[in-house]
Amino acid sequence: MAAFPAILQSEWTKLRSVRSTLWTLGLAFVVTLGLGALISVLANNNFEDFAPEGSPFDATGTSFAGIILGEIAMVVFGVLAVGNEYSSGMIRVSLAAVPQRATLLAGKFAVIGAVAFAVALVTVFVTFFTGQALLGGHSTSLGEPHVLRAVFGAAGYLTMICLFSAGVTAMLHNQTLALGVLVPFFFLLSPILGAVPKVKTVAHYFPDYAGQRMLLVYQESGQPYGPGQGFLICLAWTLAALGGGVLVLRSRDA
Template sequence: MAAFPAVLQSEWTKVRSVRSTVWTLAVTFLIVVAMGFALSLVIKLNYDQFTEHNTTPFDATATSLSGISLGELAIVVFGVLAVGNEYSSGMIRVSLAAVPQRGVLMGAKTAVLGALAFAVSLVTVFAAFFLGQVALGKYNTGLGEPNVLRAVFGAACYLTLLCLFSVGVTMMLRNQVLSLGILIPFFFLVSPILAIIPVVKTWVRYFPDQAGRTALEVFPTSDHPYGPWTGLLICAAWTAAALLGGYLVLKKRDA
């Protein structure tokens, strides 16, 4: 039986050796930080116009983390490519020959990708938060204010869960093009559009992205019947289901 630490090392080597996965993580950082800083600066310069019709307090934290709306795209692509490259290149056969215990392989892959996504996400959201607060000037907030640290940390958890959800979906589909063709339209077209349709929006609130984003809110909105931690748990449940599906496909089908 392959030793789990050795399999972890192997999976870490795979991730580092694929240039596209490294670039997608770098893009995640740049998009989230740059977009959050830019929007924070724009709002500072036009604060009265942006807030004159607000019915809730100004959320300086959400403003600095606004780049996550596009950063999701990069982290989803990272999760898909990190798994899909192995199938498209045929390296999955080599991996299964070296580690025939498919649960061990799946566990190591999930652990490495999850840890890497969380580490990058954590650095990204804290950098975006602090730079965004600098840009906001006198309208800023601090980590010591109620719910702010939870929102920033929740943002990192949310991005990590999206990455692992994408890993699970790609393991089930075994094709990176098909996975991207489903995940990107779902998160950036289907879910946002359905969320504004009265007939179905009650159910859409339980989609992984809609639920997970509640963790970013400092001031809860009335649109969600659950709190931020419950939203993260819903997102985590979707992620666990996707990873379970990926494992079952890996276990039952040949490479």
């Protein structure tokens, strides 16, 4: 049986040797920071339009306006990190070296999660401080209530979305199919259902909606639940996808 640290080292080598995955992580940083900075400038210059009357201005959420684009990049990273090995046929070599399929996939998910969290953490902190600098007198700080939690929540959300995508790809064994499922799910199905009164309650328990609750500093009236429940729901989706990936790999040929 291969030692787990050796599996982690192997997975890290495979991950960093594929340029497309590294470019995707860089893109997640750039688009999250760029759009967040742009919205922060607009909010500072047109504050009355960004601050609803009678509601507190969420300076943290404003700086994280680019999270939606960063989410796309993290989904793609999760898909590529798993799918490249299937598309190239290298998964057979990996299974020959590590016959314990669950252990192999656990090592892969651990490396993907660690890298995603490290990049997400740098991204959200740089984005937060840049956004607050651009908001001028309307800014907030990490010392304000719930702000630090929201910043770490943003990093956790991006990481879990990435791992969820990796788990779905492991179940489907095909990166093109995985993207064909995940992109419409997150960016078409979820928003559409969320806008339909009779079924929007269902969309409230999708991983993207639940994860975005983790970014809230102020819980507005009408929201079904807060950041803590959002974390648990998003975590449940993530663990289900990762577990499904392990079960599929153990029960069928690569």
